[in-house]
Amino acid sequence: MSYHRPHNPRPKGAAPVGVLSDLEPVPMSAVMYLRLWCEGHPDQLRQDLLPALGPEAAARAGQEFDHLCSLCINHGRRRLCRHHLQCKCLGADESCFANLVELAAAGEDADAMLIATLMLRAEQVPLSTALAQSVGTALSRARSSEDFGTETLEPHSGHLYPSPQVSQ
Template identity: 80%
Template sequence: MRQSDASTDRRKPTSKRPKGGAPVGVLSDLDPVPASAVMYLRLWCEGHRDQLRADLTPALGPEVATRIGQEFDHLCSLCIHHGRRRMCRHHLQCKCLGADESCFANLVDLAAAGEDADAMLIASLMLRAEQVPLSTALAQSVGAALSRAKHEEDFGDDHLTAHSGQIYPTPQFTQ
């Protein structure tokens, strides 16, 4: 017997939403350090790469802020250039937390808390294996700095708007 073409094609319907862009929560549910990590990631992707350094300078001093800014830049670059797939993010003003953004937030938060094994597990979901130890070390340094300076920078939801429905794959930069 021959089945119809429709019944033999059991492939799952493909989604137009990029992997990693699906909303999994809202930023306001995050603690200050992971929420800050997501916001600085969004700013970094929008071209505001010195914003973290500028915001950390009053709390940590220019030398430490510059070093943390460089480490954050390196962490973001690793996620862009050495990711298992293209990383997605939501618009800078969006209230939603995307799946990739959630992984990034958890990586920074866990690493800052000294949960190295869990941070490395999260990093292994995002990055190629050879980049996991470095990304975890960078995330620990950035997260610790954000934790020390969290009283200086508050990402309340007053600056956020409703989800626009637009998901932004992070740009692929050439080296």
């Protein structure tokens, strides 16, 4: 007897596990910038960090965020799923990404690496954790010196977007 799984129209990582407004500012920002990055706005983080951190630190954080997102997209254990930019829901994959950035920035390396193993192939875990620490620290520094502003999030639209495949 074989077990047949019924077709699930919702990808595994898209399942809502919370709402963005329940997150602390740094992990919430990480999710929003991930969504922006996937929507074709890879420089938004750098532009937003520029006034608070200066050109060099903002450029470095932007490059590291780009590298982190590329790792998650191209070296994931499965395809990374996300919600629409204006959706107030927090998807399972987005929650992992937010936790990775938050834990790494807090210096919780073992926990951050554990979260990274849920998302990425093993050989990418140390690099992703280091990148997440740098990005999370930059977000934290910027938030403490200048408010990014909060986005108005619309109710869940039902639109879920698989992230694009990007080559490095």
